[in-house]
Amino acid sequence: MIDKETQIKILLYGNPLDFACKTLGVRDMRTRKYSEVFTVSNEEVYEYTSIHGIPHSDSTSRDSLVEGFHYFEEEGKWYTFFRERGYIHDEKCFDDELGKKYIVTTLLKLSGTGLY
Incomplete structure (x- = not known):
């Protein structure tokens, strides 16, 4: 079992697909969910970022x-946006905690894992 901090x-920061296949011994992620392979939740990831940034x-x-x-x-607020082909989309501004939660959830979504 791989510890939660490593997960x-x-x-x-890493490559969840490569990690699942090479380190956790999963043959094929096409038939598995990341929530079956990784034993951490969105809340645990957020808690980790609350401590470590x-x-x-x-x-x-x-x-x-x-x-x-x-x-x-910037000045106690979090600003987020997506830039694609030179255009800015989905621009948001948050107070501190809501911004951090949105960022963590978005990073998990972008990792392709479905752990959100």
Whole structure:
């Protein structure tokens, strides 16, 4: 059994599919759910980020030109958005805790695991 902290690090920073197949010994994730393979919940991932911080984002402002999901903190508020083909979509502004929860949930969704 792989400890929960390692699982959370893989979900936030790593490659969950590769980890499931190579480390956990799952032959094929096409017939399995990540919730059957990983034994952590969205709440446990959020709790981990409350202690260790949210993963670093390359975005430090709305001006980032890199495509994908962006988030940054400014004056106690979290700002999030998606940039695709030069356009900004789904722009949001949150108070501290709601922003962190949204970011963690979005990162889990983007990892493709369905643990949200």
